[in-house]
Amino acid sequence: MVVLVDTVSANPVRPRHPEKAARPDTLSPKKPDWIRVRAPTTRGYGETRSIVKENGLVTVCEEAGCPNIGECWDKKHATFMIMGDTCTRACAFCNVKTGMPGALDANEPAYVAEATRKLGLQHLVITSVDRDDLADGGAAHFAATIRAVRAACPTTTIEILTPDFLRKDGALEVVVAAKPDVFNHNLETVPSRYLSVRPGARYFHSIRLLQRVKELDPTIFTKSGIMVGLGEERHEVLQVMDDLRSADVDFLTIGQYLQPTRKHHAVMRYVTPDEFAGYQTTAYAKGFLMVSASPMTRSSHHAGEDFAKLKAARAALAR
Numbered sequence: 001m002v003v004l005v006d007t008v009s010a011n012p013v014r015p016r017h018p019e020k021a022a023r024p025d026t027l028s029p030k031k032p033d034w035i036r037v038r039a040p041t042t043r044g045y046g047e048t049r050s051i052v053k054e055n056g057l058v059t060v061c062e063e064a065g066c067p068n069i070g071e072c073w074d075k076k077h078a079t080f081m082i083m084g085d086t087c088t089r090a091c092a093f094c095n096v097k098t099g100m101p102g103a104l105d106a107n108e109p110a111y112v113a114e115a116t117r118k119l120g121l122q123h124l125v126i127t128s129v130d131r132d133d134l135a136d137g138g139a140a141h142f143a144a145t146i147r148a149v150r151a152a153c154p155t156t157t158i159e160i161l162t163p164d165f166l167r168k169d170g171a172l173e174v175v176v177a178a179k180p181d182v183f184n185h186n187l188e189t190v191p192s193r194y195l196s197v198r199p200g201a202r203y204f205h206s207i208r209l210l211q212r213v214k215e216l217d218p219t220i221f222t223k224s225g226i227m228v229g230l231g232e233e234r235h236e237v238l239q240v241m242d243d244l245r246s247a248d249v250d251f252l253t254i255g256q257y258l259q260p261t262r263k264h265h266a267v268m269r270y271v272t273p274d275e276f277a278g279y280q281t282t283a284y285a286k287g288f289l290m291v292s293a294s295p296m297t298r299s300s301h302h303a304g305e306d307f308a309k310l311k312a313a314r315a316a317l318a319r
Helices: 043-054 069-074 108-119 139-152 171-177 191-197 203-216 234-246 273-285 303-318
Strands: 079-082 123-128 157-161 182-184 221-228 251-256 290-293
Touching: 043 108, 079 108, 079 139, 108 139, 123 139, 123 303, 139 157, 139 171, 157 303, 171 203, 182 303, 191 203, 191 234, 203 221, 203 234, 221 234, 221 303, 234 251, 234 273, 251 273, 273 290, 290 303
Parallel strands: 079 123, 123 157, 157 182, 182 221, 221 251, 251 290
Antiparallel strands: none
């Protein structure tokens, strides 16, 4: 891969991942037959894309190159990514642009609420880039967006997928006080892979973050996910399950890591569908209310349907 940087024009274009430009290319194995997605060409996809663009919104579906975008957008399901399209971290697996972000848009919460209304979403997922440059990591902006959606679409349930708010004292409390229905924070991988995959994060801080959500408001569902195929061992995945259950996390997602470009972390192997089925069975046995484990599982994939199942599972336990 060649990275071109324009140094001539008045507005030179920075590479999407400047911190990865000097890395050697890494090759992943050829994708197996079970990793296949359709190109996004449907009418529903086009309508969703138009609404997103008209409201000037960013989606993680596009920025992270999600393979499920065609299926989800056809159903008018989109995951909005607030606080811009530029992340302050440079995780080896992630395709979101990195660099120094711009100022927050005070009108963004209203834009998200309006797009939610236009799409007729019954369940909304809101995520964000990491904003280590902000004193609260963007917590107040998350809370403002939740409140704006509640005001405009009072029957819409809200799921958030947040950064870790590392070294941002009081930030988590601000977000939880806005009362999202689901609080998701992904661990992404097993602890032994953090240095090479997620170097800016701390595994046990993320576990504690999820545990703290339940301490602050036990009614909020908590959720986390990991990718496999990054060099982890099976026993490490099982230990992650135990750590999440110790934090009283309700919902676990496990999906196959796919390499965005050759400058990103290579796929070490493709986990078979049978292995995913085994992880799902084990996770349910460990006490999760909801588990989604498959090659194409992503954090927000089928989020609305899964939220209904999650509520039903909690109600069944309460009987």
